[in-house]
Amino acid sequence: MQHGKYRFIAGFLALPLAIYGVFVISPFVQAIYYSFTDWTGLSPDFEMVGFQNYQRLWDDEVFWKSVGHNVLLLLVLPLVTLGLGLFFAFMLNVGGRRRKNAAIAGVRGSSVYKVVYFFPQVLSIAIVALLFQFAYNPNSGALNSFLQAIGLDSVQPDWLGDPQLALWCVMAVMIWCNVGFYVVLFSAGMSSIPKDFYEAALLDGANRVQTFFRITLPLLWDTVQTGWVYMGIMALDAFAVIQIMTVGPGGPDYSTEVLAYYLYTKAFRDGQAGYATTLGVALLIVTMIFAGIVMKLGRRERLEY
Amino acid sequence: MGSTSEFGRRDLIKRAAAIGLIAVPSMSVLSACASGGDSGDSNQVDKGEKSATNPLAINEGAPLDVVIFDGGFGQQYAKDAEAEYGKAFPGSKVSHSATQKIQSTLQPRFNGGTPPDLIDNSGAEQMDMGTLVGKKQLTDLNALLDAPSVDDPKKKVRDTLRPGVVEMGQFDGRETWILYYAYTVYGVWYSKTNLRKLDAQYPETWDEMLAVCEKAKKKGIAGWTYAGKHPYYLPFSLYPFIAKIGGREVLDKIDNLEPNAWKDPAVKSAFEAYYELYKKGYILKGTPGLTHIESQTAWNEGKALFLPNGSWVENESKKTTPKDFQMAVGAPSSLDKSDKMPFGTIWASGGEPFIVPKNAKNPRGGMELLRIMLSKKSSQNFIKQVSSLTSLNGGTEGLSLPPGLASSQEALTKAGQNVVNPRIQDWYVALQKEKIGVAAIGELMAGRATPDEAIAKIQRFADDTAKDASVKKYRHK
Numbered sequence: 040m041q042h043g044k045y046r047f048i049a050g051f052l053a054l055p056l057a058i059y060g061v062f063v064i065s066p067f068v069q070a071i072y073y074s075f076t077d078w079t080g081l082s083p084d085f086e087m088v089g090f091q092n093y094q095r096l097w098d099d100e101v102f103w104k105s106v107g108h109n110v111l112l113l114l115v116l117p118l119v120t121l122g123l124g125l126f127f128a129f130m131l132n133v134g135g136r137r138r139k140n141a142a143i144a145g146v147r148g149s150s151v152y153k154v155v156y157f158f159p160q161v162l163s164i165a166i167v168a169l170l171f172q173f174a175y176n177p178n179s180g181a182l183n184s185f186l187q188a189i190g191l192d193s194v195q196p197d198w199l200g201d202p203q204l205a206l207w208c209v210m211a212v213m214i215w216c217n218v219g220f221y222v223v224l225f226s227a228g229m230s231s232i233p234k235d236f237y238e239a240a241l242l243d244g245a246n247r248v249q250t251f252f253r254i255t256l257p258l259l260w261d262t263v264q265t266g267w268v269y270m271g272i273m274a275l276d277a278f279a280v281i282q283i284m285t286v287g288p289g290g291p292d293y294s295t296e297v298l299a300y301y302l303y304t305k306a307f308r309d310g311q312a313g314y315a316t317t318l319g320v321a322l323l324i325v326t327m328i329f330a331g332i333v334m335k336l337g338r339r340e341r342l343e344y
Numbered sequence: 345m346g347s348t349s350e351f352g353r354r355d356l357i358k359r360a361a362a363i364g365l366i367a368v369p370s371m372s373v374l375s376a377c378a379s380g381g382d383s384g385d386s387n388q389v390d391k392g393e394k395s396a397t398n399p400l401a402i403n404e405g406a407p408l409d410v411v412i413f414d415g416g417f418g419q420q421y422a423k424d425a426e427a428e429y430g431k432a433f434p435g436s437k438v439s440h441s442a443t444q445k446i447q448s449t450l451q452p453r454f455n456g457g458t459p460p461d462l463i464d465n466s467g468a469e470q471m472d473m474g475t476l477v478g479k480k481q482l483t484d485l486n487a488l489l490d491a492p493s494v495d496d497p498k499k500k501v502r503d504t505l506r507p508g509v510v511e512m513g514q515f516d517g518r519e520t521w522i523l524y525y526a527y528t529v530y531g532v533w534y535s536k537t538n539l540r541k542l543d544a545q546y547p548e549t550w551d552e553m554l555a556v557c558e559k560a561k562k563k564g565i566a567g568w569t570y571a572g573k574h575p576y577y578l579p580f581s582l583y584p585f586i587a588k589i590g591g592r593e594v595l596d597k598i599d600n601l602e603p604n605a606w607k608d609p610a611v612k613s614a615f616e617a618y619y620e621l622y623k624k625g626y627i628l629k630g631t632p633g634l635t636h637i638e639s640q641t642a643w644n645e646g647k648a649l650f651l652p653n654g655s656w657v658e659n660e661s662k663k664t665t666p667k668d669f670q671m672a673v674g675a676p677s678s679l680d681k682s683d684k685m686p687f688g689t690i691w692a693s694g695g696e697p698f699i700v701p702k703n704a705k706n707p708r709g710g711m712e713l714l715r716i717m718l719s720k721k722s723s724q725n726f727i728k729q730v731s732s733l734t735s736l737n738g739g740t741e742g743l744s745l746p747p748g749l750a751s752s753q754e755a756l757t758k759a760g761q762n763v764v765n766p767r768i769q770d771w772y773v774a775l776q777k778e779k780i781g782v783a784a785i786g787e788l789m790a791g792r793a794t795p796d797e798a799i800a801k802i803q804r805f806a807d808d809t810a811k812d813a814s815v816k817k818y819r820h821k
Contacts, residue, residue: 082479177630200572200633292783307447310475
């Protein structure tokens with residue numbers, strides 16, 4: 040029986056593998072191939088140019104700037120978003136005071152909060168970005184109006200128009216619209232942690248902080264790790280928000296340029312599709328490095344319950 | 345949750361998701377429009393019978409495929425011209441489509457060798473003209489230019505156009521690849537009404553300019569605003585200002601990417617004058633964070649007096665412009681008596697570039713439609729609809745023009761021969777827009793770079809472009 044197993048599996052896998060090969064692998068290979076050409080994207084003819092595109096990439100100031108921004112996004116976004124998500128989820132599920140018979144419960148009105156948190160997730164990212172673009176408007180936007188209303192007339196930043204602030208403004212929006220999703224995700228994870236763990240901890244006199252770090256977080260680690268990967272993907276992309284909010288393009292003085300947007304301008308504005316695919320390959324490499332690091336760092340013993 | 349199998353199945357899925365989700369869309373988008381098809385022109389329709397009504401000898405029964413950029417000027421004017429075409433050649437079928445995403449719509453068609461017959465290649469997603477020409481993707485329009493015009497068969501189309509339009513459509517040789525249909529006047533836009541409220545006239549010298557701004561400041565009005573998020577609007581008044589101070593040659597050197605072209609004293613004087621506007625607080629607060637629409641609206645609301653822009657602004661800001669605004673365009677003020685060019689020197693050039701692809705099925709039809717569009721009738725229709733001039737010289741007789749357009753016309757008359765046309769805008773888009781515009785002039789006007797720093801930065805950008813082998817270079821003849 041055993042020797043036929045692999046043939047049996049392969050038989051079932053043939054079709055999906057073929058589809059995967061055609062629609063996933065072949066574009067990769069093609070893109071890598073194009074990165075060695077001077078293809079413009081506007082005409083079907085091109086020539087092989089060897090490593091010229093890669094050399095250019097190496098000397099390209101804007102490329103390194105956008106890599107830097109992507110790395111910053113990669114560090115800040117998951118940390119803040121997941122941190123907030125965990126905190127809120129904990130408060131909603133186990134953070135409340137003990138009442139009635141339940142040993143653990145969320146804060147009052149937690150079900151309402153959950154809906155409120157999740158709301159931004161329902162909105163299209165285009166709408167969110169547009170809304171915030173208005174809020175950031177230095178003349179009539181909500182933020183500066185608010186600052187004015189509380190008497191801070193002298194503090195009227197240009198927000199998206201200021202290279203020091205623009206990227207942080209974009210990050211704030213990305214965090215704002217993603218936290219809700221993680222609140223719900225982590226809530227689901229937390230609700231599957233057996234209640235007796237918490238009861239035992241409470242009997243032992245653990246406070247909220249201890250419960251969180253000793254019980255909730257370790258048992259939730261898998262979910263957190265998955266969340267980290269997904270958030271990392273958002274951070275490596277960030278295309279839509281940048282495209283809509285910082286119409287510079289790429290913000291004042293390239294301050295919000297990211298790889299995905301740079302790739303787009305090269306391919307679809309400057310007629311340099313060959314170079315754009317090179318950027319795509321670079322993006323692929325950055326992604327793989329990221330995935331590799333997360334997997335390595337995140338590996339720890341699984342708890343069974 | 346329970347134990348996971350020894351496979352590490354979840355890891356596998358996560359890893360695949362991580363890699364796949366980002367890499368696949370970004371890369372397969374590019375490969376999706378991978379090349380195919382040949383560049384031969386064997387798929388063209390047959391030539392038709394040449395006659396007085398059909399000087400380009402188009403095939404009267406062949407379909408015509410037109411793609412129009414649906415931007416500030418809309419698409420109605422093109423539809424009207426297509427209707428004329430349909431009337432003249434009842435056997436043909438015109439298919440019209442309009443989009444804002446010119447490049448993403450048409451790129452695959454160019455790659456596949458099946459582009460449309462006529463394209464208005466305009467907007468933020470314009471296809472790079474230099475690349476199209478360099479890769480031999482366009483039809484030479486000289487046949488059209490040498491054809492008789494619709495209104496006067498004794499005149500060639502070439503001779504009915506505004507000066508400079510044909511030259512703009514040429515690159516290196518004598519072929520004309522592009523026909524700019526609209527005619528744009530760039531400069532300092534203002535409201536006559538708002539200036540009158542301040543008891544002021546349009547300032548003809550820089551001292552007057554500073555005086556008007558000071559006056560406005562005392563009343564809590566800003567002197568200037570601009571599209572802070574797209575600072576490449578600033579050159580619309582800044583470049584002709586440079587030419588006025590130092591002569592046309594300065595701009596030509598800049599266009600030619602000559603070494604140290606930006607180190608010319610005229611550039612420095614112009615930058616310093618504009619920087620003074622910032623230093624004296626004459627720029628509307630928050631301007632660096634505004635889009636073009638937001639800055640136009642603030643200007644319409646009377647929060648600022650002056651706005652560097654092009655003549656499309658009248659149509660684009662129609663909804664927010666007060667009835668008694670009396671929009672007008674001014675040429676750059678004189679810096680001092682040693683200016684090389686007289687007051688009135690202005691930037692005007694063709695807009696809305698129309699192209700006929702080389703691999704089009706019916707290129708003659710595309711040219712014929714352009715010929716119809718350049719008739720007085722279609723041209724006036726365009727002027728009335730979108731209040732912008734066309735490349736057809738004159739053609740405004742008997743029309744009552746809206747204030748902004750009327751003032752553009754006046755400015756052109758006043759300028760006479762002193763019209764400049766910096767080509768850096770269409771030759772080196774990336775350099776002009778994001779490098780010089782956003783990363784240097786934008787920083788200068790936001791007060792984050794001094795004129796010297798901005799000039800040094802721009803010179804470096806220009807040198808980089810000059811060295812960049814992937815960018816096709818052009819020169820003034």
